[in-house]
Amino acid sequence: MTGLIFVILQARLEMNGVVCKVWKLSHATHFSQESDSLGILKGVDELTIINILTNRSNEQRQDIAFAYQRRTKKELPAALKSALSGHLEAVILGLLKTPAQYDASELKGAMKPERAVPPALWPAALARQHGSRAGSGVGLGTVEDTLIEIICSRTNQELCEINKVYKEMYKTELERDIVSDTSGDFRKLLVCLARGKRFEDTSVIDYELIDIDARDLSDAGEKRKGIDVAKWINIMTERSIPHLQKVFERYKSYSPCDMLENIKKELKGDLEVAFLNLVQCIQNKQLYFADRLYDSMKGKGTRDKILIRIMVSRSEVDMLKIKSEFKRKYGKSLYYFIQVNHKAPCYNQCMGFSEALGIGLIAATEVNGNFITGLSGSS
Numbered sequence: 001m002t003g004l005i006f007v008i009l010q011a012r013l014e015m016n017g018v019v020c021k022v023w024k025l026s027h028a029t030h031f032s033q034e035s036d037s038l039g040i041l042k043g044v045d046e047l048t049i050i051n052i053l054t055n056r057s058n059e060q061r062q063d064i065a066f067a068y069q070r071r072t073k074k075e076l077p078a079a080l081k082s083a084l085s086g087h088l089e090a091v092i093l094g095l096l097k098t099p100a101q102y103d104a105s106e107l108k109g110a111m112k113p114e115r116a117v118p119p120a121l122w123p124a125a126l127a128r129q130h131g132s133r134a135g136s137g138v139g140l141g142t143v144e145d146t147l148i149e150i151i152c153s154r155t156n157q158e159l160c161e162i163n164k165v166y167k168e169m170y171k172t173e174l175e176r177d178i179v180s181d182t183s184g185d186f187r188k189l190l191v192c193l194a195r196g197k198r199f200e201d202t203s204v205i206d207y208e209l210i211d212i213d214a215r216d217l218s219d220a221g222e223k224r225k226g227i228d229v230a231k232w233i234n235i236m237t238e239r240s241i242p243h244l245q246k247v248f249e250r251y252k253s254y255s256p257c258d259m260l261e262n263i264k265k266e267l268k269g270d271l272e273v274a275f276l277n278l279v280q281c282i283q284n285k286q287l288y289f290a291d292r293l294y295d296s297m298k299g300k301g302t303r304d305k306i307l308i309r310i311m312v313s314r315s316e317v318d319m320l321k322i323k324s325e326f327k328r329k330y331g332k333s334l335y336y337f338i339q340v341n342h343k344a345p346c347y348n349q350c351m352g353f354s355e356a357l358g359i360g361l362i363a364a365t366e367v368n369g370n371f372i373t374g375l376s377g378s379s
Contacts, residue, residue, distance in 0.1 A: 046083055046084065046088065049080060049083060049092060050088075053092060054092075057316065058095070058098060058099065058316060061096055062096075062098065064076070065077075065096055077096055080092060080093065080096075081093075087304050087308060090305075090308055091308055091312060094308065094309075094312045095312060099158070099161075099313065099316075100158070100161040100162050100164070100165040101165055101169065102312060102313060103150050103154070103158070103162045103313065104162055104165045104169055104170075104174070105169070106146055106150060106309060106313075107150055107151075107166065107174065107177075108169075108170060108177070109143075109146070110143035110144075110145075110146035110147050111177050111180075111181050144182075144186075144270050144274075146309070147178070147182075147190060148190075148270075148273060148274045149277065149292065149306075149309075150162075150313075151190055151193045151194050152193060152274065152281050153277075153281045153288065153289075154196075155200075156196040156197070156198055156200055158196075159193075159194060159195070159196030160196050163194070163195075163196070174194055175194055175195070178190050178191055178194060179191065182270075184271070185229045185230075185233070185271050186269075186270040186271045186274055188229075188230075188233055189233050189237070189271065189274050189275070189278075190274065192233055192234075192237040192238075193237050193278070197238070198237060198238060198240065198241075199238060199239055199243075200240055200241075201240065202240050205242075205243075205246070206243070210243065210246045210250050211250055213235050213239065213243075213244075213247045213250075214247050214248075214250035214251040214253065214254055215254055216231055216235065217231070217232060217235060217251055217259070218251060218254035218255045221255075221262050221266050222255060222257075222262055222265070222266065227266045227267065229271070232275070236278060236279070236282070241282055244282045245282060245283060248279065248282070248283065259279050260276060260279055260280070263276055263279065284325070285318070286318055286322045286324070286325045287329065289310055289318075289322045289325075290323075290325040290326035290329060290330075291329075292306060292310060293307065293326060293334060293337075294326065294329075294330055294337065296310075297337050297341040307338075310322075322334075
């Protein structure tokens, strides 16, 4: 694993009248899971938890959880729940999962309540957290927004691992739950994407196929009465990302509108949203996530669940690029927008970077009425 400078938080923590600062945290090169597990064992409080767990990579957090269980005969999440609540709890418990476990749990949480039962492999604390979510707003039906974001943005390898872990956790296939909880062409699109069978060999540029696909997309849409959705699904779920990027450029030669504009003209509802998300991911995945973060913070209220999911799931993938795209498009740093939208009394700048990958995390929660926010870097 690359040497990961994992940064979060210089936030103002107010607990029992004492101001505590969560300092710059980094991936430790001299790492001891035994020492960390002992540190948590000695004092299960928010500051200790944040200091240790956010200072480690995902792989190291798995080692800490294993060492803690071996030492105490208890699951680490169960111990953490006694000291955490709200969004901070969601962040920390999310960080204790592997990337595939986190995505699988988010997908399951977006399904109907009767299907969103705690998996057999979850520790009791995580199961309780999942159950409480299923009974809240998430439990009223499929949360298409979550399904679309995750399934449209993951690579073949990531989807393969998600499918494997999903079955281990829930004793059922992800595809089966998608089929049960969605319908029509929207279901077909999600199923095709979730299988993770996209062609990924980018060594050869087939200009003839690029032209054919661009023409087929145009012919299947505006040049006929009623859209041939099956043709769109086949092309957009099977071709490689670099190929499709060139197809969308070529598409403009056959249509007065670009791909996104025609999707808005030809489709509606969940299918429109899914195709828009998919095309945006294909064109520029980091810009797509930057837009998602911005949309989650504009207008009245802040959709913290989206903020948390993106920052946790992309933290060891491409957060530096996402922050760069965010600042380029919106003129202000991601840190600035989080600061303004949460309107907390005080936030301190915290830089986030990695030797190879960008990383950041947001945790927004309330303790005794005071917001606590761990911010991605200000760059």
